[in-house]
Amino acid sequence: MTDIDITSQTMDGMGPHGTKVGLLRVLGPAHVWALGVGIVLVGEYMGWNFSVGKGGAFAALIACWFAGILYSCVAMIDSEVTSTVASAGGQYTQAKHIIGPLMAFNVGLYLVFAYTMLEAANAITAGYLFSVVASMTGHEAELDQRPFIILVITFLAWLNYRGVLATLTFNLVITAIAFIAIITLFLSTSGVLGGGIMEHAALFEGHELPYGWIGVLAAMHFGLWYYLGIEGTTQAAEEVRSPARSLPFGTLAGIMTLLIAATLTWFMCSGVLPWEYLGDGVSGSVAPLFDTARLSGSTALVWLLGFGTLFATLASANGCINDASRAWFAMGRDKYLPGWFGAVHPKYRTPYRSIVFLVPIALIFALGAPLDQVITFSILSGLLGYTFMPLNIILFRRKWPLDTIKRGYEHPFHPIPAFTLLGICGVTFFAVFLGYGTQLVAMIGFYIIVSLWFHFWRYRFVNRGAQFTMPWPKPKGY
Amino acid sequence: MAHYIPPKQGKASQLFDVVVLVVLTVGSLFVPLWLNLAGAAKTVASPVENPTWEALGQNAAQAAKYEALGFTPETAHDLILARFDYSFSVGALLVMILVIVLYYFLILRFSESEYREVISEKFGK
Amino acid sequence: MDLWSYLEYAAWGLSALFGLHILVDWLRTDSTYSEDVLTSSREGELEAMAEEHKVH
Numbered sequence: 001m002t003d004i005d006i007t008s009q010t011m012d013g014m015g016p017h018g019t020k021v022g023l024l025r026v027l028g029p030a031h032v033w034a035l036g037v038g039i040v041l042v043g044e045y046m047g048w049n050f051s052v053g054k055g056g057a058f059a060a061l062i063a064c065w066f067a068g069i070l071y072s073c074v075a076m077i078d079s080e081v082t083s084t085v086a087s088a089g090g091q092y093t094q095a096k097h098i099i100g101p102l103m104a105f106n107v108g109l110y111l112v113f114a115y116t117m118l119e120a121a122n123a124i125t126a127g128y129l130f131s132v133v134a135s136m137t138g139h140e141a142e143l144d145q146r147p148f149i150i151l152v153i154t155f156l157a158w159l160n161y162r163g164v165l166a167t168l169t170f171n172l173v174i175t176a177i178a179f180i181a182i183i184t185l186f187l188s189t190s191g192v193l194g195g196g197i198m199e200h201a202a203l204f205e206g207h208e209l210p211y212g213w214i215g216v217l218a219a220m221h222f223g224l225w226y227y228l229g230i231e232g233t234t235q236a237a238e239e240v241r242s243p244a245r246s247l248p249f250g251t252l253a254g255i256m257t258l259l260i261a262a263t264l265t266w267f268m269c270s271g272v273l274p275w276e277y278l279g280d281g282v283s284g285s286v287a288p289l290f291d292t293a294r295l296s297g298s299t300a301l302v303w304l305l306g307f308g309t310l311f312a313t314l315a316s317a318n319g320c321i322n323d324a325s326r327a328w329f330a331m332g333r334d335k336y337l338p339g340w341f342g343a344v345h346p347k348y349r350t351p352y353r354s355i356v357f358l359v360p361i362a363l364i365f366a367l368g369a370p371l372d373q374v375i376t377f378s379i380l381s382g383l384l385g386y387t388f389m390p391l392n393i394i395l396f397r398r399k400w401p402l403d404t405i406k407r408g409y410e411h412p413f414h415p416i417p418a419f420t421l422l423g424i425c426g427v428t429f430f431a432v433f434l435g436y437g438t439q440l441v442a443m444i445g446f447y448i449i450v451s452l453w454f455h456f457w458r459y460r461f462v463n464r465g466a467q468f469t470m471p472w473p474k475p476k477g478y
Numbered sequence: 479m480a481h482y483i484p485p486k487q488g489k490a491s492q493l494f495d496v497v498v499l500v501v502l503t504v505g506s507l508f509v510p511l512w513l514n515l516a517g518a519a520k521t522v523a524s525p526v527e528n529p530t531w532e533a534l535g536q537n538a539a540q541a542a543k544y545e546a547l548g549f550t551p552e553t554a555h556d557l558i559l560a561r562f563d564y565s566f567s568v569g570a571l572l573v574m575i576l577v578i579v580l581y582y583f584l585i586l587r588f589s590e591s592e593y594r595e596v597i598s599e600k601f602g603k
Numbered sequence: 604m605d606l607w608s609y610l611e612y613a614a615w616g617l618s619a620l621f622g623l624h625i626l627v628d629w630l631r632t633d634s635t636y637s638e639d640v641l642t643s644s645r646e647g648e649l650e651a652m653a654e655e656h657k658v659h
Binding site: 019020021134138157161330342343344470 | 605606607608610611612614615617618621622624625626628629632636638639640641642643644645646647
């Protein structure tokens with residue numbers, strides 16, 4: 001036992017299961033909020049407006065609120081389970097304890113894909129922003145976006161590598177600025193302060209529901225983008241000082257922030273930009289809040305929202321690196337993936353090998369695939385994850401009823417949120433089918449193949465009983 | 479029940495597993511792209527010759543916004559008139575539903591058998 | 604050559620710098636510590652130390 005030195009803080013051999021180097025517990029509820037909202041807020045700055053293109057402005061608002069219901073259910077369910085299963089890996093660890101190893105492996109991959117693709121989408125957007133700023137400041141030639149895309153990913157990976165406290169404190173600051181920018185834009189364009197520039201009635205005239213009601217269903221696909229990633233707060237569980245309290249608090253505060261930001265964003269952009277322009281995120285409005293600011297005629301607002309957009313993409317990519325690497329790390333630690341990934345940096349106390357490994361993966365997607373494809377893959381992985389959650393909570397309540405284990409938070413009205421969530425997921429699958437059916441089938445084909453690979457090959461390296469680490473009683477019915 | 483002792487995995491085998499996963503991942507994203515099956519493209523069903531804002535169905539307020547954004551009726555033509563096609567076949571829908579249900583059935587089934595093994599090793603019979 | 608052309612080079616350079624720094628530290632860490640120490644983290648540390656799941 002030469003690795004142990006009882007005078008050392010980090011290698012005293014006192015960890016209950018022999019942990020010599022573990023993740024560092026330094027975060028508070030504000031960091032949880034910053035992680036959750038930071039990942040998602042970029043969805044307000046870009047991407048959500050594809051839902052306008054799918055069904056018109058009203059359809060986008062309906063989708064915004066239905067997706068809001070979906071995510072409120074997600075946040076409540078997640079808060080209950082995670083206040084009990086507080087561990088890096090989040091939903092992966094929940095699935096492992098509640099449903100079973102293969103489900104957990106799939107959930108872990110959903111998480112890594114949803115976040116890595118989102119990270120790639122953010123880097124693409126950041127690169128685009130630099131090119132817009134370049135042409136606005138008089139750069140004649142086409143800006144090469146690649147070095148900026150690569151810089152965003154390597155810089156944020158470096159930050160993540162060096163420690164979680166600095167990473168999420170950075171996120172807290174830039175997320176707060178991006179949120180304040182949205183509020184400021186609302187106050188100065190809606191007529192609350194000074195003259196408003198909203199023209200909803202005139203802009204909607206003749207274009208209320210351009211596709212009819214099927215457009216409302218189709219809009220649900222990108223409606224998820226307003227909130228995608230809020231469930232990532234659970235990944236911080238092993239680094240939060242008191243997870244049973246901070247995680248539900250940070251998550252629920254996060255979803256409330258987002259419901260406000262999403263509705264305000266819809267209100268401002270649809271009141272200024274015609275729907276055909278707003279809804280085309282490729283040749284029309286790539287960054288709708290920024291375009292709204294441009295039409296406000298105020299240079300200060302243009303700069304504020306420009307920085308808001310950049311900060312939102314950085315905060316999101318940053319949170320994604322954090323979450324994807326935690327999920328990858330947790331799977332490595334359990335040997336679901338090669339055990340090599342389960343390493344913690346002895347000085348910075350981060351899952352450094354997972355962080356490094358995911359950098360080239362993110363770069364492949366950021367440099368090699370178009371934005372809406374990347375977004376769709378991220379949304380699909382997220383959607384598969386949300387479909388898992390109702391199954392998860394129903395089985396959780398059945399195997400461990402309320403009086404058998406203590407929960408930090410109990411969500412109300414069970415099982416209504418679970419069934420609501422399942423229903424809205426079904427609608428969203430249909431919406432994805434309308435536009436991206438091939439990708440949906442390709443994605444699920446991929447998950448079926450890796451599931452077989454896991455069940456028949458990979459699972460032999462996993463310890464059976466030892467992977468169940470929660471001090472819970474035996475589940476009912478086993 | 480006897481404890482299951484997993485074999486130790488060597489470096490080369492670990493590396494091979496990672497390569498398999500990466501290839502599958504990248505494949506699932508790029509295969510639809512290569513086959514040109516990806517995405518929902520918008521098309522202009524009935525183009526307008528010599529477009530004006532009125533002919534494109536824009537009222538005065540809407541036209542003013544387009545002009546503020548730097549468009550003319552000609553440059554905004556495709557942007558305004560392009561539409562998605564939401565027609566689909568019931569057969570394709572049924573295939574999709576079948577694939578999703580089959581997928582969840584498969585993982586829940588395998589998970590359950592693996593889970594029973596975990597519980598019986600952890601808590602005993 | 605204008606400002607943005609220099610910024611392109613700067614971005615390439617900084618990317619390489621951050622990437623290199625991660626790479627060097629990674630290799631150094633892997634060769635300094637034994638694999639047992641690096642991969643010793645186990646799940647469920649908190650529960651075993653601080654929480655007793657009893658219903659009051």
